Amino acid sequence: MKNIRMVVSYVGTHYHGFQTQPIGNTVQDVLVQAIHVLTGEKVNIVASGRTDAGVHARGQVFNFITSSPIPIGRWALALNSRLPGDIAILKADEVPLDFHSSYSAKRKTYRYSIDTNKFADVFERDYRFHYPMPLRLSEMREALSKVVGKHDFTSFASQRSTKRSHVRTILEARIEQGEGKLDLFVTGDGFLYNMVRIIVGTLLWVGEGKLSVSDFERILEAKDRTAAGPTAMAHGLMLWEVSYDD
Template sequence: MRNIRMVISYVGTTYHGFQTQPIGNTVQDVLTKAIYVLTGEKVHIIASGRTDAGVHARGQVINFQCASRIPIDRWALALNARLPDDIAVLKADEVPLDFHASYNARQKTYRYTIDTNKFADVFERNYRFHYPMPLRLPEMREALSALIGTHDFTSFASLRSTKVSHVRTISDAKLMDSEGKLELFITGDGFLYNMVRIIMGTLLWVGEGKLDASDFKRILEAKDRSLAGPTAMSHGLTLWEVVYDN
């Protein structure tokens, strides 16, 4: 038996998220089917994390065990020939049998991107949340700094979160802007359900002046979801990178 690890990218626009669910049409479903067509094996795919409906991935990491003897350098090419245009295998390698794409992940980076132009860029509309409001960027950056470190992120987690602990460590969070585009990059040891989208929604309230930068720390320490802002739209979010010890 072999344990195959892959880095994949996908556009989440037409899928009901990554993980298999009763309503079907998930990224995991499509990958599982492609692997079956290639190898004749029904494998169990493990992902570094679940992405919701409409969320994209630049560097999602998966692994699965199989008996196929396909050379490791042929996996990406062979699978891509059997996948739709909105899912791609970027690379593959063989890892020890005890490797687990989720449990062994050391940190993840997400990107949330916003189109700040008056009129939406039609070529980016599936990847960038159109938000043509004047935003106070210095205040947003000041607010964001409150997230750095180890905290209980209950205020920025969906009420549907099933995690026993909401304590997470954020090592980096930055807001980058260029003409017509605003990007949040946030890196941590793990993220809760809707956490990045709620952070973004709350940051936008700061940007509009509905909240002060100092309110961000107050909301974080309150551990109360009702105090934070709305959950930003899913299509602006991308799982950017997953890092492992090896």
């Protein structure tokens, strides 16, 4: 038996998220079916985390146990020939049998992308949230810096969150600006359901002047979802990278 780890990119536009669910049409369903067609095995995929409907991934990580004799160097090519054009395996390697894509992960980075142009860029409309409002970028950067460190992020977690603890550590958070574009990168040891999207929705209120930096800090300390801003649209979010000790 071998434990195979893979890095996969996907466009989440037409899927109901990564994780298998009753309504079907998830990225996990497609991957499991492709592996079944390739090997005849019905494997159990373990992912680094779930992404919601419409959310994309540049570097999602998953692993599975297999008895297939396929050489490790052939897995990505063999699977990609059986996957749709919006899902691609980037890398495959063999890891110890006790490796777990979620439990073994040390840090994850998400990117949230915003189009600030007056008119939406049609070539990126599936990947950037169009928000053509004047934004106070310096205030947004200062507010975003408040999430760095170990905090209880209840204010920035969906009320449907089932996690026992909402305490997480954010290691880095930054905003990169381009012409008519903003990219927010947040790196942490773990994330809650809708956490990045709620942070972004609240930051946009700061950018518009509806909230001050001190308001943002107060919201974080409130541990109350109703105190925060809206949940930003799913299509602007991308699981950027998952890091491990190796």
